[in-house]
Amino acid sequence: MDDTTAIVWFRRDLRLADNPALQAAAEGHGRVIAAFVHDPALLRPSGANRVVFLHGCLDALDADLGGRLWEREGDPQLVLPRLAEEVEATAVYVAEDFGPYGVRRDLAVEAPLVAAGRTLERVGSPYAVPPDTLFTGGGTPFKVFTPFSRQWRDHGWDEPIRAPASGSVSWLARPGPEWAGRPTGSGPEATGGLPAAGEAEAARLADEFLAGHVDGYTDDRNRPDLDLTSRLSPHLKYGTVHPRQLLARLGRGAGAHTWSGELCWRDFYADVLYHRPETARQNYSVAMNGIEWDTGARADDRFAAWCQGRTGYPIVDAGMRQLLAEGWMHNRVRMITASFLVKDLHLEWTRGARWFMRQLVDGDLASNNHGWQWTAGTGTDAAPFFRIFNPTAQGQRFDPHGDYVRRYVPELRAIAGKAVHEPWKQAEADLFSDGTGQYPSPIVDHKAEREDALARYQRR
DNA sequence: TTTTGAGTTGTTCGA
DNA sequence: GTCGAACAACTCAAA
Numbered sequence: 294m295d296d297t298t299a300i301v302w303f304r305r306d307l308r309l310a311d312n313p314a315l316q317a318a319a320e321g322h323g324r325v326i327a328a329f330v331h332d333p334a335l336l337r338p339s340g341a342n343r344v345v346f347l348h349g350c351l352d353a354l355d356a357d358l359g360g361r362l363w364e365r366e367g368d369p370q371l372v373l374p375r376l377a378e379e380v381e382a383t384a385v386y387v388a389e390d391f392g393p394y395g396v397r398r399d400l401a402v403e404a405p406l407v408a409a410g411r412t413l414e415r416v417g418s419p420y421a422v423p424p425d426t427l428f429t430g431g432g433t434p435f436k437v438f439t440p441f442s443r444q445w446r447d448h449g450w451d452e453p454i455r456a457p458a459s460g461s462v463s464w465l466a467r468p469g470p471e472w473a474g475r476p477t478g479s480g481p482e483a484t485g486g487l488p489a490a491g492e493a494e495a496a497r498l499a500d501e502f503l504a505g506h507v508d509g510y511t512d513d514r515n516r517p518d519l520d521l522t523s524r525l526s527p528h529l530k531y532g533t534v535h536p537r538q539l540l541a542r543l544g545r546g547a548g549a550h551t552w553s554g555e556l557c558w559r560d561f562y563a564d565v566l567y568h569r570p571e572t573a574r575q576n577y578s579v580a581m582n583g584i585e586w587d588t589g590a591r592a593d594d595r596f597a598a599w600c601q602g603r604t605g606y607p608i609v610d611a612g613m614r615q616l617l618a619e620g621w622m623h624n625r626v627r628m629i630t631a632s633f634l635v636k637d638l639h640l641e642w643t644r645g646a647r648w649f650m651r652q653l654v655d656g657d658l659a660s661n662n663h664g665w666q667w668t669a670g671t672g673t674d675a676a677p678f679f680r681i682f683n684p685t686a687q688g689q690r691f692d693p694h695g696d697y698v699r700r701y702v703p704e705l706r707a708i709a710g711k712a713v714h715e716p717w718k719q720a721e722a723d724l725f726s727d728g729t730g731q732y733p734s735p736i737v738d739h740k741a742e743r744e745d746a747l748a749r750y751q752r753r
Numbered sequence: 754t755t756t757t758g759a760g761t762t763g764t765t766c767g768a
Numbered sequence: 769g770t771c772g773a774a775c776a777a778c779t780c781a782a783a
Contacts, residue, residue: 429781437760437780515762554761580778628762667761679775680763687763743764751776 297383298324298465302373304395305419306388306532307350308492309357310456313417318386319462326380326465327358330373331366331476334394340651342487342620343530344478349490350531351475357492361464364472370401377411380465388532389415391424391563392658393570419529420560421450421536424567434568435561436673442557453538480651485618487654488527495528503542510548517612517623518697523552526655527621529559536560559660565673566659573662574643576671583753584671586641595638598736599630600648602702605735607714608688609633611701618701620654625691631668632682636746637737642669670750679750681743688714704732 299322355362403413435441502523513521543549602613612626634645646665666672695713
């Protein structure tokens with residue numbers, strides 16, 4: 294350790310434990326500054342939900358640092374070099390960002406730093422196995438999940454490192470006077486409350502999940518009514534926990550294997566997006582570019598109905614309303630609602646992906662947009678595009694008692710059991726007996742739209 | 754180079 | 769209700 298100053302620039306790694314960038318900075322420098330930059334370019338597309346969650350994470354991090362988190366607002370390529378000069382830092386440490394914007398931003402930040410005789414040190418990443426690590430025998434990036442996952446498991450990951458003991462890092466106090474305040478997000482915030490943020494909360498969720506529901510995860514994960522998933526996705530998004538910390542604690546059971554596969558999907562899609570950054574907006578499979586999507590006034594009306602959870606298909610509406618209420622949706626229902634937008638309403642996946650990104654507290658560009666591409670049949674999945682979810686059958690199968698639907702769609706609470714998935718079969722008097730307002734009739738006929746979707750995909 | 758097996762998560766239909 | 773086949777045809781990855 295020498296007598297120099299380093300900046301640890303926190304981005305989506307808002308934790309002290311198992312943080313290699315922080316570790317490297319503390320080992321190499323006598324003084325360390327913890328910094329976070331509120332970047333308008335990232336703030337703009339984020340909905341209020343993620344901004345609120347982010348602020349919770351920053352509050353927790355600042356508390357863990359004894360009030361020594363330096364926050365700034367502005368374009369990082371201006372803010373970071375200025376801060377480095379102000380505190381005479383010789384290096385800025387970050388966890389590497391592999392997203393399309395992150396790669397560009399970090400190069401733009403690095404140039405002026407280097408010009409001033411400083412360095413940008415990329416140490417670690419938000420992934421168990423970072424992008425650009427695994428390749429096929431032919432040396433190309435993987436395009437299929439299963440062979441990627443085999444190599445991912447063979448490759449393995451580092452053991453987590455502990456948080457530095459308190460007092461072992463010389464965190465510099467931030468200067469007064471106090472910073473003006475954080476920029477807030479745009480748009481409405483979830484009406485039903487957002488999940489708790491911060492590293493301690495992530496650890497609590499992990500403890501709870503790994504001690505309990507992980508065992509039944511293989512089957513239970515598909516049941517939105519039971520809601521036995523880990524709820525760790527927002528924490529993985531903001532790095533209040535690293536996947537490595539979770540993988541290190543997983544047992545050998547079937548549930549643990551299935552769940553680690555979800556972490557593998559996260560790494561896979563990050564790898565795919567890194568190698569094909571344009572697929573954040575465009576079809577991964579160019580062969581699908583000819584698919585005809587609906588546009589115009591009727592399409593806009595249908596899109597609005599979908600967003601608000603008023604399609605007349607109960608499981609779809611329950612999911613979309615859960616998203617509005619909580620900024621989160623159960624993954625099975627994400628697939629059902631996505632399939633409905635693309636295959637029943639014939640709207641382009643990018644519209645749905647943007648709406649999800651705006652609402653989701655865990656919204657991650659790679660996972661979200663490539664999940665959408667999987668549903669739309671434009672993505673990495675080589676499987677048949679005629680896989681079209683039947684929203685009624687999916688509801689009956691995965692919400693077998695109708696509890697999930699009734700939780701989020703009050704107009705249907707008068708219908709008991711699984712019959713709630715087919716409200717159009719109810720006598721009108723029974724349907725609205727509790728006076729909670731009118732539930733819409735289905736805005737489209739699934740059977741007909743399924744045929745239409747098949748035809749469109751064949752014509753492409 | 755050629756061959757071979759496989760590809761997250763499904764639906765419908767008919768026996 | 770349960771079960772198996774058909775749904776079309778292609779691309780990927782490894783042998």
